[in-house]
Amino acid sequence: MAPAPAAAPVSSSSACRAGGTSCPNSRAAVAASAPGRRRRKTYPAVSAAATSAWSAPQEIALDSKVDMLLDSVKWDSKGLAVAIAQNVDTGAILMQGFANKEALAKTISTRKATFFSRSRSSLWTKGETSMNFINVHDIFLDCDRDSIIYLGKPDGPTCHTGAETCYYSSVYDDLQGSKPNEDRQVMTTLYSLEDTISRRQEETITEGSGKPSWTKKLLLDNQLLCSKIREEAGELIQTLLENEDQSRTASEMADLLYHAMVLLRVKDVKMEEVLEVLRKRFSQSGIEEKASRNKP
Amino acid sequence: MAPAPAAAPVSSSSACRAGGTSCPNSRAAVAASAPGRRRRKTYPAVSAAATSAWSAPQEIALDSKVDMLLDSVKWDSKGLAVAIAQNVDTGAILMQGFANKEALAKTISTRKATFFSRSRSSLWTKGETSMNFINVHDIFLDCDRDSIIYLGKPDGPTCHTGAETCYYSSVYDDLQGSKPNEDRQVMTTLYSLEDTISRRQEETITEGSGKPSWTKKLLLDNQLLCSKIREEAGELIQTLLENEDQSRTASEMADLLYHAMVLLRVKDVKMEEVLEVLRKRFSQSGIEEKASRNKP
Numbered sequence A, B: 001m002a003p004a005p006a007a008a009p010v011s012s013s014s015a016c017r018a019g020g021t022s023c024p025n026s027r028a029a030v031a032a033s034a035p036g037r038r039r040r041k042t043y044p045a046v047s048a049a050a051t052s053a054w055s056a057p058q059e060i061a062l063d064s065k066v067d068m069l070l071d072s073v074k075w076d077s078k079g080l081a082v083a084i085a086q087n088v089d090t091g092a093i094l095m096q097g098f099a100n101k102e103a104l105a106k107t108i109s110t111r112k113a114t115f116f117s118r119s120r121s122s123l124w125t126k127g128e129t130s131m132n133f134i135n136v137h138d139i140f141l142d143c144d145r146d147s148i149i150y151l152g153k154p155d156g157p158t159c160h161t162g163a164e165t166c167y168y169s170s171v172y173d174d175l176q177g178s179k180p181n182e183d184r185q186v187m188t189t190l191y192s193l194e195d196t197i198s199r200r201q202e203e204t205i206t207e208g209s210g211k212p213s214w215t216k217k218l219l220l221d222n223q224l225l226c227s228k229i230r231e232e233a234g235e236l237i238q239t240l241l242e243n244e245d246q247s248r249t250a251s252e253m254a255d256l257l258y259h260a261m262v263l264l265r266v267k268d269v270k271m272e273e274v275l276e277v278l279r280k281r282f283s284q285s286g287i288e289e290k291a292s293r294n295k296p
Helices: A025-030 A056-072 A099-108 A169-177 A189-206 A214-220 A222-241 A248-268 A269-281 A286-293 B024-029 B056-072 B101-111 B172-175 B191-207 B212-222 B222-241 B246-266 B269-281 B286-293
Strands: A082-087 A092-098 A114-117 A122-125 A134-142 A147-154 A167-170 B081-087 B095-101 B114-117 B122-125 B135-142 B148-156 B167-169
Touching: A056 A099, A056 B172, A082 A099, A092 A099, A092 A114, A092 B081, A092 B269, A099 A114, A099 A122, A099 A134, A099 B172, A099 B212, A099 B286, A122 A214, A122 B246, A134 B172, A147 B135, A167 A169, A169 B056, A169 B135, A189 A214, A189 A248, A189 B135, A214 A222, A214 A248, A222 B246, A248 A269, A248 B246, A248 B269, A269 B191, A269 B246, A269 B269, B056 B101, B081 B101, B095 B114, B095 B167, B095 B246, B101 B114, B101 B122, B101 B135, B191 B212, B191 B246, B191 B269, B212 B222, B212 B246, B246 B269
Parallel strands: A082 A147, B081 B148
Antiparallel strands: A082 A092, A114 A122, A134 A147, A134 B167, A167 B135, B081 B095, B114 B122, B135 B148
């Protein structure tokens, strides 16, 4: 991912506002605020040099570039391509829809994930009703140029059910007779671990006696947890200083990450919040600057 | 994600092997090894109880459940649904294709991501030519049951170009005139940070004098790096012991993660390897067991 550029305001001359419920001619609205009027668009991700001066040649070049890009997509016989919205911090696939040229043009311009609704035959900006927009940081096309990723940050739950993502029905759970559970999202390793730790914490409240798991012991004993984090940090460092092998480093980093994530749980902090901090810092070279300020 | 079950061997009675290049009647092949012969299938993710005994009622119940599940998917007018392959550890979207009933049935059964090729009108198991299979740990359907995620671990690069994923063309890069770069994958925050650290390391080799960035200083000075990791672990712990606010915890965790990732870079260890360790441990409650063994 490129450093996520700061979101630029949508041009006030645009007739098509993100979140607006009616946008009958969105391509036209993106392309020109009124027929015959001089075209004036914003493409927020494009460098400041490209958008700040509003010189006519620059704008025309930009329009033409966007048109070329839109034409380069391999739209299917219905003028559509698959569009997948993904959380920039967690990697969670939030939803999948379809985009036509207008939907992609509007997403490029407004930075709000916009789709073409096949059932309603109209453009649809995710969040225009719920206000849970997906704020697009970058857009990717695949090698065939017929599949699109909107990489962005959701304002809230994406699914109309209120679930964080639309993918909460596990085929294998289903085959074993489990009912779909909106808390049982598709989860990659880090978030699956976070979920496991969270469930252990709930069990410390609901369950009584019995031999607690290691995670539960850590959750209930701050001194033990802190001493383990110190210990694991030390063991990770040791793999460098004593030139231990790579598998040892991976293993010690796994231990440190796990114990630190138990601390996050005790403090009720999500890994997503940590990643958001990192994204905001390093997208501005901020982490290096901050770290540099604090250097011993 | 449910704890990823250990991959079970595909039934030797199955006529359709993962990686085979011809599988003309895959649904039939999955459903029965030969017409009229008693059906004998494996569904590796289903609990051992459901697969080990091979009792006729259990098998029939399982077949019927798979059929019901396949029928519950909202296939489009061409009998297809979008199928997205995602890396279980990193969350990277590897590729997107389409599945028909047969492709989904084969994926459920073989645990190798399988698609329906619209251009060739045939089933296609990713990796059948390149041997870079995507080993499926779980499969999710979305709320509308018309979109599928194959959550799995790739054996190697997914894209036919040799790139890790098929998504390496950034729309905003394109608008700024940058050429597509297979190293410039769609990356979520953690991997974008990993990439930044990696590029800083390359710069320490290629660049000469000049004021190095903080990351470069850390990369070049093991003692400094180790002292920073200890310091950041201490500061994270302090947010718990001194009851500091949540934003402070997120910030200190970000610092610890960043510095620990610089150490990973020095040791040439990828975050994906760390996550693989975590997945293997906690999917068997292993991390808790291991940690418990090591407890003070």
